Amino acid sequence: MPKLDVLSLEQAKLNSATGKRAQILREYIAIIDAVPAGKAGRLAAGPGETLGAVRRRLGAAAKQTSRSLIIKRTDEHVYFWVDPSSGRRRGRPPKNAS
DSSP, X not given: OOOOOOOOHHHHHHHHOOSHHHHHHHHHHHHHHHSOTTOOEEEOOOTTXXXXXXXXXXXXXXXXXXXXXXXXXXXXXXEEEEOTTTTSOOSOOOOOOO
């Protein structure tokens, strides 16, 4: 009889992804996890990378983990931090049904 483990959908997607892209995504998720709340991270492009690629991968990792990041790019670095207003929804609030 097979053994059943119940996982979150996010964890299942992350564990089932294979290949180089999935490995890079895991690295960027670890980078996001390493930055504590209330702090910001600064990334520089490694050899063979561009700042655009770093920013894009950081955004993809945040989206995979359902986090809202603010990402800013300068000439030499990419800065990021967790969006403090991520719990708020944009737009007009819904009418009360009364």
